[in-house]
Amino acid sequence: MNKQILARIKKKLYHVHIVSLQNFFFYRLPETFTPDFHDKNAVLQMPTNPLGKTGLHVSKISFGASSLGNVFRxxxxxxxLDVVREALQKGINYIDVAPWYGHGMAEEVLGRALVGIPRTAYYMATKVGRYKPEVDKMFDFSAERTLQSVDESLQRMGLDYVDIIQVHDMEFAPSLDIxxxxxxxxxxxxxxxxxxxFIGITGYPLKNFKTVLEKSxxxxxxxxTYCRxxxxxxxLQDYIPFFQERGIGVINASPIAMGLLSNRGPPEWHPAQKDIKDAxxxxxxxxxxxxxxxxxxxxxxTLGFPGVDTTLFSTASLENLRKNMAAVNSPLSKQEHDILNDTIKRYIDPLTCHHWEGVEVEEYQRQLQGIQNDGTFKLG
Known part of the structure; x- marks a missing residue:
């Protein structure tokens, strides 16, 4: 056979081999894929990322179950129940919840939604440390309450284990030493x-993550992290290199900043200052x-933010679920890009402060100090 022809054949075979490998990795089904439950085509269209060094491959967007506890409406x-089932069937494989959301309600509703769904079809994360609406009963980071809380969460959800157990809102502890x-x-x-x-930590002040990770x-x-x-x-971009150096999985929550970046606007309890809300x-x-x-x-x-492994969104609406899932494979048009850039320049860049760090903690501490015997003070 002519050497030139043979070389062309080898080159063609090499190209086919490389393309096949690329397709294999791009379309690889996650380990959570369960044929009898999942919509395979939908799962293939959902990108996944490694979650730090855990070995878990999580969907690019994930489901925050706070809405199931009537937190927003x-x-x-x-x-x-339909939202949870459809989210999982269509390729979301990571769920985040907490006892705080609806004070147990979100975990209970989630437990009912998971009935009949194979446990291998999803990763579950919940939290410890934040519980009741009464200020003096809201937080408890003690070892005894922590162990009890995990058992309560598992019972509410009807599960034997969670994939990730997290400390909820560390900044409200009397000290990070606790x-x-x-x-x-x-x-x-x-x-x-x-x-x-696996074990995780959560909160709003970004510097706390660095402190705890270095000392634990x-x-x-x-x-x-959320709203960062x-x-x-x-x-958040300032901390991504630190997290990556340590192999920490980065979970980002609330791309619309708990309603700030929506037409409906934020709920009354939103902690942002007036100038941020107005902007x-x-x-x-x-x-x-x-x-x-x-x-x-x-x-x-947010989906284009570098260094984020998965982004949590929360909804109890099928319409909003489908809109958020469609966004993963629906890039912005040039007009939308231009409007986004113009929006930031006009309304966001002029802000002197872009966060509300310390606002919630100060209010919590003020109410805790002034609490009366009848326990009428509440936060949120």
Whole structure:
């Protein structure tokens, strides 16, 4: 055979081999794929990322179950159950919840939604440390309450274990030393007992993550941050290299900043200062007047944020679920890109402060100090 022809054949075969490998990795089904449950084509269209060094491959967007606890509005339970089932069937494989959401309600509704769904079809994360609406009963980071909380969560959800157990909102502890010396060692016992596979920490102040990660003797696998990779506040980018160096999985929550970046606007309890709320409201109006939905722009901005393994969104609406899932494979048009950039320049860049760090903690401490015997003070 002519050497030139043979060379061309080898080159063609090499090209086919490389393309096949690329297709294999791009279309690889995650380990959570369960043929009798999942919509295979939908799962193939959902990108996944490694979650730090855990070995888990999580969907690019994941489901935050706080909405199931009536946190944002009164929900319809049937629709809530349908939302969870459809989210999992269509390729979302990571769920995040907490006892705090609806004060147990979110975990209970989630437990009902998971009935009949194979446990291998999803990863589950819940939290410890934040519980009741009464200020003096809201937080408890003690080892005893931590161990009890895990058992309560598993019972509410009807599960034998969770994939990730997390400390909820560390900044509200009297000291981070309690988290480091008491809560995390308790979670290590939970992990050793087989009730959790990995350990995570959550909160709003980004500097706390660095402090705890550097001081903890317990291995921490993930961090969960929220409202820090958004149009109005992108400060998470300053911490991504630190997390990556340590192999920490980065879970980002609330791409629309708990309603700030939406046409409906934030709930009354939202902790942002007035200037931030006003700027975001004007931004939403500007986008709407230019034929764009600010929530779609916000989701696209967050999904393009480097160093984030998965982004949590929460909804109890099938319509919103489908809109958020469609956003994964629906890039912004040039017009939308231009409007997004213009929105940031007009309304976000002029802000002197882009976050509300310390606001909630100060209010909590004020109410805790002034609490009366009848316990009437509540937060949120």
């Amino acid at each position: 009164t929900t319809n339970e049937k629709e809530s 988290i480091i010396n008491e809560t995390l060692p308790a979670l290590q016992k939970v992990k050793q007992s087989g009730k959790a596979r 003797t317990v291995k921490i696998d993930t961090i969960l 990779a958004c149009i109005h506040d992108n400060s 975001c409201a004007k931004a939403a109006t500007f986008c709407r007047e230019n034929g764009c939905d600010i929530s779609r722009l916000a989701m696209a901005y």
